[in-house]
Amino acid sequence: MKYVRKICPACGNQFVVLESMEEKAIYCTLKCFLESQDQISENKTSPSLHE
Ligand SMILES: [Zn+2]
Numbered sequence: 116m117k118y119v120r121k122i123c124p125a126c127g128n129q130f131v132v133l134e135s136m137e138e139k140a141i142y143c144t145l146k147c148f149l150e151s152q153d154q155i156s157e158n159k160t161s162p163s164l165h166e
């Protein structure tokens with residue numbers, strides 16, 4: 116099986132995933148995934164505050 120190195124967009128950690136899981140594994144941990152989801156929803160609910 117092949118492994119692929121990726122950089123977590125949430126915390127910047129480098130981590131390794133199976134090549135077959137590469138597209139699904141974006142974040143190094145579930146915690147990073149949840150944190151990124153929180154940021155996205157915050158940006159969507161309050162876009163006018165930044166203008
Ligand atoms: Zn991470």
